[in-house]
Amino acid sequence: MSTDSGRPEGPNEGIPRANTWLLRTEHRDQQRSPVSFKSRSTREIRNLQMRKNISHATSTIREKRKKVVSEVENWEELRTRAAQIKQHTLSNLDFYLEEYERNVTEAGGQVHWARDATEARQIALELVRESGAQSVIKVKSMVTEEIGLNDFLVENGIEPTETDLAELICQLAGDESSHILVPAIHRNRVEIRDIFEATFAKKGTLEAEPSKIAEAARQHLREKFLESKVAITGGNFLVAETGSVAIVESEGNGRMCLTLPNNVISIVGIEKLIPTMEDLEVFLTLLPRSSTGERMNPYTTIWTGRPPAQLELGKETPFNEKSYHIILLDNGRTRVLSDEIGKQALSCIRCSACLNVCPVYERVGGHSYESVYPGPIGAILTPQLVGDPLAGELAFASTLCGACYEVCPVKINIPEILIHLRSIHSDHKRDTVLGNIERGSFGVVGIVMGNTNLFNIATASVSRILKYGGPVLNRVGKYLPPINGWIESRTLPAAPKETLRDAYRKGTLDALLKK
Amino acid sequence: MKVAIFPSCIVDTVFPEAGAAAIRLLERLGLDIDFPLEQTCCGQMHLNTGYETRAKKLAARHLTNFTPYDWVVGISTSCTTAVREFYPQLLGPTRAAVGGTGKFIELSEFLLDVLGVTELQGTFAKKVTFHTSCHSLRGIHLGDRPQRLLGMLSGIQLVPLPKSDSCCGFGGTFSIKNSAISTVMMEEKLANVYWTGAEVLTAADSSCLMNLSGGIQAAKKPLTVMHYAEILEIATRQTQGKLSNFSGAK
Structure with missing residues (x-):
């Protein structure tokens, strides 16, 4: 693996200008309900079964990840390299996108540009219609969820079938996915058996055993693979120098989708580009270990343009023409790129390691975020992609414990971006009464904290409040916002004899010491 | 070696016993410890809650208060983190470095890495x-x-x-x-x-x-x-x- 950066420098160094095909964005999450993360999570956290399912699954993956990551001696070096590759590509995105388009076209594929969800969906629908298909099979893809593709296809008379087991479970149950990698993480095997029996399997025929459940799904999906004319995929990586798309999956369904139907349509976000095949090596080392805790990914399919048509033995004319289309999606990404701190989020390779270590995600599950991308990465990506003040509250769904940053294979400083987004969100607080009260209070506290005399008075007052008011507040505080959240499960600290600064000034430090 | 203590607002106001203990411990090891009384808050709360402008003012002020010292010993890891890890982003790396974020150190780092303590004579039977x-x-x-x-x-x-x-x-x-x-x-x-x-x-x-x-x-x-x-x-x-x-x- 080379560590030099012998890459072509992009013709336009820096950030691509936003005058070509950005200006509008549309995102499934723009239809977020006015219900806040706080109320959704307060409801979800009472679902003890869900918490048990998620806690079991994430702690298993966490342990596996830790073990296989510790085997790689130069793990930190690889992380740094991956971050560098992504930053380099994002800084020269215009150059690499054009290189990619050229190479796909040369290989017989067709590139389409979609500036937002509406355009991407429309292009996909037209391509499906051109092929004459009534149904499509799908490889698991976050971006098709982001643009709400499945619902749109159904509305237009096309039946999509998810072929990834967990996505299939969600599709059959009518659930939103709750994890990037393991969308049905909120379900256990008994619930999954019941979902299958309520849909395609006969009642009472399935055991709640993983192998039996998987076998039933295989049987169900095999027919779909063989009869489908069109497959729709996402893409984990786009390699600019060859015009390839790389798809990383564990079940073989992705490879079937790419090889069996004659028409393949990939929909991929523009941030998934990397310059070279050599760079892919770095990511294929980092991704499986970070996401599933596996040393190597089971099925990695790399696809370049249109595959050759197949000839029947002894004949000149091909019997099945193939086609390959790729829709490159912006949908807010170039806007994110213009934020110096926030743009790190575009380096994400969707491994979901941050979800698996997040103490908040573990307790509230993916649905609380009401976001295609849940967990820490969702909390920094969704507010930026959606650009909506309502989504900004997700940046507060974190204790800033930093566990996410520590495991991120591309070194996205998630806490840093969370703090940055909080600051942007606090500007929106002028729009609400409660927001203004908070702003005002922090303003006053800020003034007090910035002045030694006021600070002396304030700290002494806190001691006095705790001394005389503490016992009362501990009883009635549960009715007093904002301290009610604290008092419901905790007492206020006991009043100290005096503040440290007073004791230091008076020379009475020893009186403070515990016996 | 001029050493100051940076106990944090919470210790100063609510748990002064922790600050007093740190001061006495360091004195027992033969050091003079100052508690600069101009110190207030490092700005962490404002920064973490999304009030960056206010946090920036508090941060700049905080660094100035410790200008005369060689070491600023903290006993609150989140406040020391705010200074050492977040000030460079908040104030810009140069201003943070010139302001002295590098001399902010946590008590255990100070004892082990700076003073080189390898043994302590004391008993705590719990x-x-x-x-x-x-x-x-x-x-x-x-x-x-x-x-x-x-x-x-x-x-x-x-x-x-x-x-x-x-x-x-x-x-x-x-x-x-x-x-x-x-x-x-x-x-x-x-x-x-x-x-x-x-x-x-x-x-x-x-x-x-x-x-x-x-x-x-x-x-x-x-x-x-x-x-x-x-x-x-x-x-x-x-x-x-x-x-x-x-x-x-x-």
């Missing part, structure tokens, strides 16, 4: 468990320094805390804004603490301890909660003669 606060672990990367110091005391029984590295749920204003999640995280943390059978719960951060002791008191459990600086101070209070291999650097 069963103790240590909560690794997020910022000690992932903010300023203290590793096991506080535990190593505690391990130097005789009579102490350090019991490992299961899932010690997971967050206690405090997160500053998170505990108010998302109190339901915060409460569940705190209760699961405390369940592990109770499971150890420890008599004393300690940590390198008084804000985590404020959260956890609030939960312990509400649950009426007979568990003592104190900063590890207090344990070191209590243990060495009666020591006659040489306290450590380090004996002053005036």
